[in-house]
Amino acid sequence: MVTIKDLAQQLGLHHTTVSKALRDHPDIKKETSDRIKALAREMDYHPNLLAQNFKRCSSKTIGIIVPNIHVDFFSTVISAIEDVIYDAGYTIMISQSNETYEREVLGATTMLSNQVAGLIISVSKETRETPYLDSFRNAGIPVVFFDRVVDSQAAKVVVDDYRAAFDLTRYLIERDYNSIAHLGGPENVSVSVDRCRGFVDALKEHDIPVTETWIRRGGFHEADGYENTKIILQNGLLPRAVFAVNDQVALGAYRAIQKKGLRIPDDIAVAGFGNLQLAEYMVPPLTTVAQEPVKMGEACARLLLKAIGDSRSEIADKKIIIPSHLIIRDST
Amino acid sequence: MVTIKDLAQQLGLHHTTVSKALRDHPDIKKETSDRIKALAREMDYHPNLLAQNFKRCSSKTIGIIVPNIHVDFFSTVISAIEDVIYDAGYTIMISQSNETYEREVLGATTMLSNQVAGLIISVSKETRETPYLDSFRNAGIPVVFFDRVVDSQAAKVVVDDYRAAFDLTRYLIERDYNSIAHLGGPENVSVSVDRCRGFVDALKEHDIPVTETWIRRGGFHEADGYENTKIILQNGLLPRAVFAVNDQVALGAYRAIQKKGLRIPDDIAVAGFGNLQLAEYMVPPLTTVAQEPVKMGEACARLLLKAIGDSRSEIADKKIIIPSHLIIRDST
């Protein structure tokens, strides 16, 4: 690897001169710096960012931790984050927790050791608290939560899950689906909890009794929706509608319902959350909540960059709510 | 940030002793190293990886460059890569080219400057050659291409696009779809070219004339499939089947065909490539080629780790072919 010393030697200059020239320091006269840059190109010189960052005690890298990269929602958010921070000269470093607290901590620790300039995180389903983030606070590294958040004084970017679930449920009730089951996500996960709360409160507001056996918790995947719906369908009394914590779970519900020979929405209506591309093509097309993951990613990135840019700007208690909206299709 | 010097000072030891103790160097007796480690935990010490890597002239980071993170195929591959290299103690750094050569080069340069231990890349649609990778070769940093490859002496992990397209086309012909159009991807992109070649050769093998106006190039998105199919449908003579370069494009074809009031597969059959989750739920379900992105990611990661592990193992001309298989559904 070619270093500034190599360049300096070639030109009979001192390496500090080269260093300054490459960064267009006004000290160096144009002619000299042109010569230096020309040689740099010729010799295929690449600055050692490791050394630069090490010196500066901070890298131009943003850490991202998510449960799973290949979940459509997360990959879209990540993509949006990258687009924004790239323009600011940053690179992303990613770690997936695979829904375990342990890997989340390890990932965060690696990020910390790598001196990332900031961290963007959506927590695993096991995570209830994030003591491991104290080290970030101590080191002055800003942290932004998104989607799945945890109660802490860090910045957050979310949709109003409570409100969206409330509105969706109200819509179902107003469509005369007066008995509704809920296929919830894992307990503790903020989005599960908030969506479930919104659901329950909407029922209460309309004086509809909350049937506990019709509120089932599970995972975020199709199989979870399938299993839980099957259980609900085993009882004699069927709900008129099912509200799933996300579209994958709704897909599982479809399978269970259709396998049982029931029709959607005639026998049971189904609503999801997230608006996957898939939702539009399900049969019947799925009523769901559109989440704007791109806007979410952009908001995360911008918020973080702001915090990195000037440490005075306190983002700690900032909470950005990205608007979501109900998409009504034929499943309800 | 706490450093080994801080720890050393606290304990009245030398920082080199601390350094050794933390890495379980046999020089240090257990008692001392226990004291050191205890203090490290207490003081929330985190090794400065930047310094470590700088010293070592290489980071425990793998660079990944893809056109777009949020494309299902890529995010799945990335996820698989992360799972494998995580176990080996590496972290991934990602850059998206957004399908431009320029950003691809910039991304690669950043990776190089960051002294990544290796690079995994799927090139943009603009990329025809990769001279920028010479620097990696010179620096002894292994590179692995996947999916969209470029003719070079670097290692590659791909599906046999030619064969898969050939087999798919032959299947269509044997189903008596004796006139077939092809919705191709961008020219130059290896997968587009190979799939198209497979298509053409299968036609030739069965003495079916290749109608140039029925071979249309475009992008990889739904809109491209829609537009190109619309154009094909404008002519009087319709093909009996359409083979799309991927499932998103096939989706666009569905829309155009169905909008025209034609039925799939009765009037026109459609086949795709990739086997998105979506494909199963399209109406009718889409015949396509399953690509095993997880296996692909794992193969990339393992190949790269091998090359990093021992520099003798020459992977330069290695080409790993991941098996794909035809999935027949109701669209054909």
Add this chain to the structure above:
DNA sequence: ATGAAAGCGCTAACAA
């Protein structure tokens, strides 16, 4: 078993 010295590539403060 522990300590001292040197150096990785780069930058910042100061000297010439």
Add this chain to the structure above:
DNA sequence: TTGTTAGCGCTTTCAT
């Protein structure tokens, strides 16, 4: 305008 010196945190080699 250019060069000198020092040091970032860590590891390696060699001395004690």
